Amino acid sequence: MRIAVCIKQVPTREWQPRIDGTRRGVREQDASFEMNEPDAYALEEALCLREKHGGEVVVCTAGPARASQVLREALARGADRAIHVEDERLSSVDAFVVAGALADAVREEKLDLVLTGLQSDDQGAAQTGVILAERLGLPHATIVMDVQVQESSVRVKRELEGGWFQWVQMPLPALLTIQSGINQLRYATLKGIMAAKKKEIRKVVLAAPAAAPRVRVVSLDVPRKTKQTQMLTGSPSEAAKGLVRKLKDEARVLA
């Protein structure tokens, strides 16, 4: 089977975003980037399905030139080839535009399955995969924690709220948005990294943005505190001492 995995390049989680001069964007100069976490799980799931059923794993990203790094990493982990919809503007558009661009890039690929992460660590729209399914005319399931491919259908375990799950079956081809924790991640081996150098990254150029964005950032801000936090300062032992005293005398949660 042929499986596409959509992978977004996002700033690392440790990075503290600083708002730029326009107040609509962040200073990316000091960021380092990585593969969006649920997308790494989606890739792993695709590699497991290929081991079981044979076929090909194609990874896709839509983003500026720097985003090719996540494709290289995916190829090193075992993906067969890659598609990069490359455009500087793609780093500041909404899910509507990104999904349209990804749909155009993979439409002719004769895919059996498309996997995405359930949401991105930076924008967190939780929309791109679902819109992509609509654009490709595919049935979909979101927040998926298990995938069983049958003849011409797929049976998936959806996570519901509060520890509930549900199996759902649908015909192939289909699109699934994958939840973190679905499998155990493997990392690239040296052999994989060497092999990746010979694999193809096909570049796709956006003639004009596929669609006008529907959601536009007006301004960015830092969140306001809702609660007055008492900060305990000093050396670790001073802070610890202060905290224990507060928990005993003020909060009265310790004997």
Added chain:
Amino acid sequence: MIVVVAEQQRGKLHRASWEVVAAAQELAGDQPVDAVVIGANPAEAASELSQAAVRAVHVIDSPLLEPYTPDAYTAALDQAIAELKPSHVLLPHTYRTRDFAPTLAARLNRGLVTDCVGIKPGDKPTFLRPTYQGKLIAEVAVEGDVPHFVSIQIGAYRGDSAKRGSTAAPINTVVVSLDASAIREKPEEPFQEAKQAVDLSQAERIVAVGRGIKAQEHIALAETLAKTLGAQLAASRPICDSGWLPMERQVGSSGQTVAPKLYVALGISGAIQHVVGMKGARTIVAINKDADAPIFEIADYGIVGDLFEIVPALIAELEKT
């Protein structure tokens, strides 16, 4: 007109539906707010919602809407929206909304703002939503033709602040035509995994570890603190995803909801999906090396620093007494 799409399960209204009514009333100004209840025989939920100060409750009732599928929901709401012609459609940001709302908005070529935590009403309203894992708040505008779709983060509005009507709102039926053969998803019965051996909901004290713990071998450090405090050990999702602690110790929207007297968060950033599971704790302590971590927004006491220095000091201090 603003439409609230309520969520219900077998006649029982999801409590977040009231929160969305509150949000819609804030957005509306003097425009009317209508509610839509969708499902198979959702009469009970519709009657509960008719207590809200809304102009009308519209019921979409079809046996093909139970169990939930994105195909049936999208087809039904597409038709209802064409009939009602709202300017905005508000929904709770639940797992179900995540599953069908992007399809619906995309099919209509309309914009959808997800996970909204605040609204600036007006001629051209804007919406506030967290980005970068809650480290920033983005104010966004929706472009293009109406209706504009907005999903509201659970807990962002208070359900009890939604205005109630002096009399019950009229309940209408919206007739939709659904084609069973066009529903591609075949759901089975929902289920829970094997009975949870650890019931964190009863714990008086909890020490919870997050990704700041760095490696599996350091879990022992948190365990020692938990023992010293007489607390249960819990974790954020990534710790359970990595298999460092069992799933049953996960706190949050996809794990357990807890309300201990004391909750100590070690190296947890405070993502909304974690916070919904523990914000009911009476006293929250956060230890995090990042002074800007969102967890400090809800903590009563905080220490900014390296947990590998703070936790041993804390254990030593507790053992003294």
